[in-house]
Amino acid sequence: DAGITQSPRYKITETGRQVTLMCHQTWSHSYMFWYRQDLGHGLRLIYYSAAADITDKGEVPDGYVVSRSKTENFPLTLESATRSQTSVYFCASITTGGHGEAFFGQGTRLTVV
Amino acid sequence: AQSVTQLGSHVSVSEGALVLLRCNYSSSVPPYLFWYVQYPNQGLQLLLKYTSAATLVKGINGFEAEFKKSETSFHLTKPSAHMSDAAEYFCAVHGGYNKLIFGAGTRLAVHP
Numbered sequence: 001d002a003g004i005t006q007s008p009r010y011k012i013t014e015t016g017r018q019v020t021l022m023c024h025q026t027w028s029h030s031y032m033f034w035y036r037q038d039l040g041h042g043l044r045l046i047y048y049s050a051a052a053d054i055t056d057k058g059e060v061p062d063g064y065v066v067s068r069s070k071t072e073n074f075p076l077t078l079e080s081a082t083r084s085q086t087s088v089y090f091c092a093s094i095t096t097g098g099h100g101e102a103f104f105g106q107g108t109r110l111t112v113v
Numbered sequence: 114a115q116s117v118t119q120l121g122s123h124v125s126v127s128e129g130a131l132v133l134l135r136c137n138y139s140s141s142v143p144p145y146l147f148w149y150v151q152y153p154n155q156g157l158q159l160l161l162k163y164t165s166a167a168t169l170v171k172g173i174n175g176f177e178a179e180f181k182k183s184e185t186s187f188h189l190t191k192p193s194a195h196m197s198d199a200a201e202y203f204c205a206v207h208g209g210y211n212k213l214i215f216g217a218g219t220r221l222a223v224h225p
Binding site (some may be wrong): 031033035040041042043044045048050056059090092094100101102104105106107 | 119157162184203210216217218
C-alpha cells in the first residue's frame with residue numbers, strides 16, 4: 001500500500017529499555033521527520049532528515065537517536081526510555097521542492113512505565 | 114525564528130454556526146502557512162496551505178483561511194459547522210529545511 005506507515009501502533013515499555021519506532025514511506029520523499037505530540041505542546045520536532053544518511057536535530061532531540069540508511073525508512077530509537085518520553089510519536093514526509101504537503105503516519109502511542 | 118500561536122485550546126460551537134479558529138504567526142521572511150486537522154487516533158492531514166499565491170485560501174471540507182500580513186494572522190473559518198468537523202486543528206509554519214513548526218492545537222467541539 002502506498003503511503004507512510006508506522007509500527008508498532010502501540011507500545012508499552014519499561015524505564016531504561018531501548019525502544020525503536022519504525023517509519024516507512026513508499027513515495028521516495030526526500031524529507032522525513034519525527035514529531036512527538038503532547039497535550040498543550042502540539043507537535044514538537046525531534047529529528048529530521050533531508051536525504052539518506054543526512055539527519056539533524058530538531059527542537060527536542062535529547063534521548064533519541066535516528067538513522068536513515070535507505071530513503072524509505074527512518075527509524076527512531078529511544079536509547080534508554082524514560083517516563084517523560086511517554087507520548088504519541090508521528091513520522092512524516094515531504095516531497096523535494098519545498099513548501100509541499102506533509103504526509104503523516106498514523107502515529108505510535110508509547111507508554112513508558 | 115518562525116513560530117505560530119493558536120489562541121484558544123478549546124472551541125465549542127453549535128452545529129450550523131460559524132467556525133473561527135485563530136492563528137498568529139511570527140516570521141522574519143514571507144511565511145508558508147498551513148492548517149492541518151487530526152481526527153481521533155489518526156495522523157494529521159492537510160486542510161489548506163498558503164504559499165503567497167492568494168491571500169484567501171480555500172481548503173477541503175468547506176474550510177478557508179485568510180492571510181493578513183498586517184495582523185500576522187492566518188485564521189481558519191467555516192461558515193457552517195458540521196458534527197463531523199469535531200477534531201483537533203493545528204496551524205503550522207515552514208521553519209526552513211521543509212521543517213513544519215506547529216502551534217499547540219485547538220480542539221473543536223460541535224454540539225447539536
